[in-house]
Structure formats: C-alpha cells, structure tokens
Amino acid sequence: MTTSRRDFLKISSAGAAFALTGCATRPGALAMTARAHVVVVGAGFGGATCAKYLRQWGPNIEVTLIEPNERFVSCPISNWVIGGLRTMDDITHRYDRLPRHGIKRVQDSVIGIDTDRRVVKTRNGASIAYDRLVLAPGIDIRTDTVRGYQEAEAAGKVVHAWKAGPQTALLRKQLEAMPDGGVFVISAPTAPYRCPPAPYERACLVASYFKRAKPRSKIILLDGNPDIASKKALFQSAWKELYAGMIDYRPNNAPFAVDGDRMIVSSDFEDVTGAVLNVVPRQRAGEVCNLAGARNDSSQAWCLVNLATFESTTVPYVHVIGDSVLSNLPKSGHTATSMAKITAGAIVELLAGRQPDPAPVLANTCYSAISDSRAGYIANVFRYEAGKGYVSQPEGGSTPTGDERNFKFAQAWARNIWADVLD
Amino acid sequence: MCKTSLKMLVGLFMLVLSGAVHATDMHTQVIAATCMACHGPDGKSRSAFMPGLAGLEASVFMQAMQEFRSGAREASIMKRHAAGYTNAEFEAMAAYFAALK
Structure with missing residues (x-):
C-alpha cells in the first residue's frame, strides 16, 4: 500500500530506462516519463471537479481522490428537501462515473499530512505521496462554540443540517412531526460561513411548507449578522409578500447556548423556546487544512492562498479550494467548482514547468428558492488582478424578486452542475 | 530497438509541442469550462430548459454574447455573465465550443 514519492519516481524511471534499452539513455526524456501525482482530498463540488479537470487537461497526470463518504450529497437543493419539495434521493449521487476519467478514488479519511516529505496518511493505513496536494474538505462546524450543543446534537434534539446528509433528513422529519402552531427556530452564524443566502432561503422554504401544511406555525430567525447577509431585497420581498406575519427576523442575535431537554436557544438578549431548533454554529476550514498547517489566517480558522493558483501562502505544493478559503469570493458550491477549474489549470501548467495563467477569471451563479415555484439568483464574474485579488465585474448582482x-x-443549474462535478 | 526508441523520442517531442499549444489555451479552457457548470459538461446540457453549447456555430455564439452584454437580447442572468468577459475571450470561447462535438 505504501509507495513513497521517491520510490514512485524510481519505478517510473526504471520503466522508462527499460523501454529505451539498447540506446544511450537521455536524462531529459526519462524525467518526462515520470508521471506526476496529484492527490485531491474531498470529493465535493470543489474536489471532484478539480480531479476531473486535472485528468482532462493533464492526461499524463496521475490523480488520486480521497473521500470518506460513499456518495455525494449536494448542499445546494438540500433546503428544498427540508421544505418538502425534494427527497434525499434527489440530492444524493453516486461517484461511479469518476473512474472513467482515470481518477483513482479512495474511500478513506486523511489523518496526517507530512508537507516536507509530501505524503498523506489515511485512517486505513495508506501513505500516499504527492507532487501537489489539493485540499477541498469543505467546512468544520464549530459545535464547541455553542454551550450544550454537542449533547443536544447527539440526542438528536438540535441539528445544523449545514452539511447535506443525515441531519438534512432528520430536520425534515422534525418539521413533519411538529404540530400546527409550533415555532421553528433557525439561527444564522456570524460571517464568514458556508452559503450566505442559505439561512434566509431555508426560512422561506419552511414558511412555504407551513403555509401548505401547518398555517398557524411561526418561524424565528436569529441572525448572528447585523443584517440579511445576501440577496436582501429578494428575501425581504418574499417575507413581506408571501409570508407576512410568519417570519420573525432578529438580527445581531447569535445563540451562545442551547438546551435540548427544554428546547431553548439562548442569545445575549433572550431565551427563545421552539418546537424544532435548527441552530447553525460558526464554522472554519476543514480539519485536513489544519493537518497541513494551511489554516493560516490571523484567527487560524481559514486558509489564505495565492488566488491565481490557490496554492497556500505558507505551505508549498498544497492548494486549498472551496469554502475553506478566506477571500472576497462567495462560499458557494458553484464558486468551489470555478476555483477547482482554475486550480486544475494552474497545476497542469506548473507540473509541465510552465507559467500558470496570471489573470484567471472566475464565475459564480447561485439560485435561492423563495417558494415551491419561485426563485431568484445572484451572479458575478470575478477577474483576478495582481495586487488586487478578484475584482467583481460591474454587471454582477442579484434579482430583487x-x-x-x-x-x-x-x-x-442543479442538473448540469451535478453532471459537471460527477459525470 | 533503436528505431523504436527514436520513434518514442519523436513522440515525446510531439507531446512537448502539443503541450506548448495547450499552454496558450489554458485560459480559454478554464473559462469555457466555467460556462459548463450551468450549460453542462462538454457543452452538453442535461436539461431541456438550458441550452447546450457544444457544436454551436462561432458566429451564433459571438452574436449572442454581444447582445447579452449590450442588453439587446432579453435574458434572466446572461447579461451579468457576458459583461465579465472581453471580445477576445468571446472569440476564443466561440471557437472552442464550435469545435466541441
């Protein structure tokens, strides 16, 4: 199972020398035949896309994709499941088409990264050497920052459902079981967090469900931010026109404690009781970024990268993409795929000894549903400029309704981006 | 034996050449792939509601992008995207998608 990078080069060189038997050896030619190895950690929107386009644009590159989960569960559209518009099956997809691209998929977890020797270690005992490493783990939810959270979560009383999966299904079940007239409490974490419009979209889709099935029920939205953090006009118009009197919005109100037995959420200002509690704690870059020493911003929570290549500003040969990156770019699935493509292109160039694109262009498109039949979007193109980072282009913006x-x-959008990531 | 390895070296040389062609093209490959997030991988849409881009005539692509950007063509989202790219990028993407089968 263990092949060090040095051994890997030795084996490849031996193979090349064998092929050239009988003639003078050419060191240059030998070096070229040694296949570079890129290891990608995390097969979400960012990681799977990066692995796929690395193989497409660098067919000589060996790509290993490490992901603990058996299936891909999409965060985009998961609010539709919570609102009863879609099922878990609709947002759950297999990884079985990725090997067609020549990607080696390993179902395992990374438990150590030696950035000097350039080797990752996995839970199942493998040591995998890399020439370049791409970290795309998504977020860690900091359940330790809300008192009582971990006990309440373990008891199934309080969920965040901020990583699509079992908690998405559990939250839906809790809403279905809630009697008419109950209160649904949702909290939005203080920025930065994954998918800024999602708390407000979730409030809309749960309100839409209540309107259909439990019209006497109410929603309290405790926001850790001073105002609606994204698509403000869209959500305000929806709350006013579609859900008048149903959504009680309370800004600057981040919970610091939950009590799963008494079903109480506490902020600095008040204790709020609810029938269903959906408290979303603060977040940080995924743990594997920490293993690589790449959680390197001043708060040691997020990752700073060279934004033209997404290589860590402090850890060479390690690239970070997706929600773990701290920048002005939105933490969305779509942005993660755009970062993945720029990174794949940059790595192909770097491994070939060429200069990566000095002025990459990135796009984000993010739809939010406000009911069972209406949605709005935010869309931006960002152009990288040296010294400035990504500059949002003038026509970017969101729909007011x-x-x-x-x-x-x-x-x-969902059907095509899922295909772009996984097919 | 030597003939074989000579062939291999010629092959490697060709690979280097094609690599060099790729290098000038990476910016276009990446921005074209960015379109595919919504319009489908390899320019083939999985949804009847979203047009695919593979095999689109270059002049049709160019005209559409310029009209989206100017606002001459009504659209939900495309003005916001089209305004972010240069004419040179439109031309490069038009050629790229026209060649996709």
Whole structure:
C-alpha cells in the first residue's frame, strides 16, 4: 500500500530506462516519463471537479481522490428537501462515473499530512505521496462554540443540517412531526460561513411548507449578522409578500447556548423556546487544512492562498479550494467548482514547468428558492488582478424578486452542475 | 530497438509541442469550462430548459454574447455573465465550443 514519492519516481524511471534499452539513455526524456501525482482530498463540488479537470487537461497526470463518504450529497437543493419539495434521493449521487476519467478514488479519511516529505496518511493505513496536494474538505462546524450543543446534537434534539446528509433528513422529519402552531427556530452564524443566502432561503422554504401544511406555525430567525447577509431585497420581498406575519427576523442575535431537554436557544438578549431548533454554529476550514498547517489566517480558522493558483501562502505544493478559503469570493458550491477549474489549470501548467495563467477569471451563479415555484439568483464574474485579488465585474448582482422562470433555471443549474462535478 | 526508441523520442517531442499549444489555451479552457457548470459538461446540457453549447456555430455564439452584454437580447442572468468577459475571450470561447462535438 505504501509507495513513497521517491520510490514512485524510481519505478517510473526504471520503466522508462527499460523501454529505451539498447540506446544511450537521455536524462531529459526519462524525467518526462515520470508521471506526476496529484492527490485531491474531498470529493465535493470543489474536489471532484478539480480531479476531473486535472485528468482532462493533464492526461499524463496521475490523480488520486480521497473521500470518506460513499456518495455525494449536494448542499445546494438540500433546503428544498427540508421544505418538502425534494427527497434525499434527489440530492444524493453516486461517484461511479469518476473512474472513467482515470481518477483513482479512495474511500478513506486523511489523518496526517507530512508537507516536507509530501505524503498523506489515511485512517486505513495508506501513505500516499504527492507532487501537489489539493485540499477541498469543505467546512468544520464549530459545535464547541455553542454551550450544550454537542449533547443536544447527539440526542438528536438540535441539528445544523449545514452539511447535506443525515441531519438534512432528520430536520425534515422534525418539521413533519411538529404540530400546527409550533415555532421553528433557525439561527444564522456570524460571517464568514458556508452559503450566505442559505439561512434566509431555508426560512422561506419552511414558511412555504407551513403555509401548505401547518398555517398557524411561526418561524424565528436569529441572525448572528447585523443584517440579511445576501440577496436582501429578494428575501425581504418574499417575507413581506408571501409570508407576512410568519417570519420573525432578529438580527445581531447569535445563540451562545442551547438546551435540548427544554428546547431553548439562548442569545445575549433572550431565551427563545421552539418546537424544532435548527441552530447553525460558526464554522472554519476543514480539519485536513489544519493537518497541513494551511489554516493560516490571523484567527487560524481559514486558509489564505495565492488566488491565481490557490496554492497556500505558507505551505508549498498544497492548494486549498472551496469554502475553506478566506477571500472576497462567495462560499458557494458553484464558486468551489470555478476555483477547482482554475486550480486544475494552474497545476497542469506548473507540473509541465510552465507559467500558470496570471489573470484567471472566475464565475459564480447561485439560485435561492423563495417558494415551491419561485426563485431568484445572484451572479458575478470575478477577474483576478495582481495586487488586487478578484475584482467583481460591474454587471454582477442579484434579482430583487423571485419568479417562476428562475425556479426552472435553478433546477436546470442543479442538473448540469451535478453532471459537471460527477459525470 | 533503436528505431523504436527514436520513434518514442519523436513522440515525446510531439507531446512537448502539443503541450506548448495547450499552454496558450489554458485560459480559454478554464473559462469555457466555467460556462459548463450551468450549460453542462462538454457543452452538453442535461436539461431541456438550458441550452447546450457544444457544436454551436462561432458566429451564433459571438452574436449572442454581444447582445447579452449590450442588453439587446432579453435574458434572466446572461447579461451579468457576458459583461465579465472581453471580445477576445468571446472569440476564443466561440471557437472552442464550435469545435466541441
């Protein structure tokens, strides 16, 4: 199982020398035939996309994709499951088409990274050497920052459902079991966090469900931010026109404690009792970034990278993409795929000894549903400029209201981006 | 034996050449792939509601992008995207998608 990078080069060189038997050896030619190895950790929107495009643009590169989960569960559209518009099956996808691209998929967890020797160690005991490493672990939810959270979560009383999966299904079940007239409490963490519009979209889709099934029920949204953090006009218009009197929005109100037995959420200002508690704690870059020493911003929570290549500013040969990156770019699945493509292109160039694109361009498109038939979006193109980072282009922005056409586009977007990531 | 390895060296040389062609093209490959997030991998859409881009005539692509950017063509989201790219990038993407089968 263990092959060090040095051994790997030796084996490759031996193979090349064998092929050239009988003639003078050419060191240059030998070096070229040694295949570079890129290890990608995390097969979400960012990681799977990066692995795929690395193989597409660098067919001589060996790519290993390490992911503990058997299946891909999409965070985008998971609020639709919570609102009863879709099922878990709709957002759950297999990884079985990725090997067609020549990606070696390893179902395992990374438990150590030696950035000097350039080797990752896995839970199942493998040591995997890399020439370049791409970390795409998504976020860690800091359940330790809310008193009583871990006990309440373990008891199944309080969920965040901020990583699509079992908690998404559990939250849906809790809402279905809630009697009409109950209170649903959702909290949004203080920025930066994954998917800024998601708390407000979730409030809309749960309100839409209540309107259909439990019309006497209410929603309290405790926001750790001073104001609606994304698509403000869209959500305000929805709350006013579609859900008047249903959503009680309370800014600057981050919970510091939960009590799963008494079903109480506490902030600096008040104790709020609810029938279903969906408290979303603060977040940070995934733990594997810490293993690589790449959680390197001043708070040691997020990763700073060279934004033209997404290589860590402090750990050479380690690239970080997706929600773990601290920048002005939105923490969305779509942005993660755009970062993944720029990173794949940069790594292909670097491994070939060429200069990566000095002025990459990145796009984000993010739809939010406000009901069972209407949606709005935010869309931006960002152009990288040396010394400035990513500059948002002038026409970027969001829709002030939701409509049926964008609800259809949102579904088309999901089908195509899932295919772009996994097919 | 030597003939074989000579062939291999010629092959490697060709590989280097094609690599060099790739290098000038990486910016275009990445921005074209960025379109595919919504319009489908390899320019093939999985949704009848979203147009695919593979095999689109270059002039059709160019005209559409310029009209989206100017606002002459009504669209939900495309003005915001089209305004972010240069004419040179449109031309490079048009050629790229036209060649995709």
